[in-house]
Amino acid sequence: EALLDDRKVMTKSSSVDLVTQTDQKVEQLIIQSVKEKFPTHRFIGEESVAAGEPCILTDDPTWIVDPIDGTTNFVHAGCRAVTWYSAVRSLLPQMEFGVVFSCLEDKMFTARRGSGAFCNGEPLQVSGQKDIQRSIIATEFGSNRDPEVVDKMFSSLRNVLCIPVHGMRGAGTAAINMCLVASGCVEAYYEIGMHVWDLAASSLIVSEAGGVLMDVEGGAADLMSRRIVAANNRTIAERIVKEIHPFAPPRDDAPPLQQ
Numbered sequence: 001e002a003l004l005d006d007r008k009v010m011t012k013s014s015s016v017d018l019v020t021q022t023d024q025k026v027e028q029l030i031i032q033s034v035k036e037k038f039p040t041h042r043f044i045g046e047e048s049v050a051a052g053e054p055c056i057l058t059d060d061p062t063w064i065v066d067p068i069d070g071t072t073n074f075v076h077a078g079c080r081a082v083t084w085y086s087a088v089r090s091l092l093p094q095m096e097f098g099v100v101f102s103c104l105e106d107k108m109f110t111a112r113r114g115s116g117a118f119c120n121g122e123p124l125q126v127s128g129q130k131d132i133q134r135s136i137i138a139t140e141f142g143s144n145r146d147p148e149v150v151d152k153m154f155s156s157l158r159n160v161l162c163i164p165v166h167g168m169r170g171a172g173t174a175a176i177n178m179c180l181v182a183s184g185c186v187e188a189y190y191e192i193g194m195h196v197w198d199l200a201a202s203s204l205i206v207s208e209a210g211g212v213l214m215d216v217e218g219g220a221a222d223l224m225s226r227r228i229v230a231a232n233n234r235t236i237a238e239r240i241v242k243e244i245h246p247f248a249p250p251r252d253d254a255p256p257l258q259q
């Protein structure tokens, strides 16, 4: 309770895009401790980018950090927070490993390229369901309250729901939604508007658990594009793509607007 009272809530891109001192402190803690071991590595951190650091991938090993994914949950409920980080190498980008920690459930999700995905050391496998009408799909509404954008999100939501699917869910964090796909708890997750740090670690966890990643228009997934479909298999992913009303938010690696 005292911690909740102490929590200073600030806003970023909009009045519903929240950040706390805890986000900033956790990010600094992760970056500092990695830097001590790997002084030449680079970082893309959510709160560092918010403070003006660049969001670009180079050929250097780069750690992509979201200190708390689900800050809104954290602010409201105190405990529904996730800390995660991942490292990528090369411009493609080639993810080397990903880590998502769900402190609510005390679950550590990990994946290393080519070595599978795990939860607390137990191997993960996506759902074997091929019938979208027997599936649960996860999504989120993001922090953009522009009515035109909200209309597009609602149109996609309506279309997917009316396929019909068994249900739709949202954990309030992209990272955990993706881990739910990797664990076989939901068949797919899609969203437009989240950022590279929301997805980087969990994208490897999904693919190492046997899942597929796709752009919302069906092409190759691009983690800087702020659009993703993550599914248990290609059949389910392609069916969802048919129902999504696509739009393209400014890319994470777009040059900053001139003042």
Ligand SMILES: O=P(O)(O)OC[C@@]1(O)O[C@H](CO)[C@@H](O)[C@@H]1O
Pocket: 018, 046, 066, 068, 069, 070, 071, 072, 140, 141, 142, 143, 172, 173, 174, 175, 191, 193, 194, 198
């Ligand atoms: O700012 P945060 O808490 O790191 O993350 C933002 C986020 O929780 O909001 C989105 C909702 O659209 C999620 O998909 C995404 O993971």
Ligand SMILES: [Mg+2]
Pocket: 066, 068, 069, 070, 197, 198
């Ligand atoms: Mg996040």
Ligand SMILES: [Mg+2]
Pocket: 023, 046, 066, 067, 068, 069, 070, 071
């Ligand atoms: Mg965050």
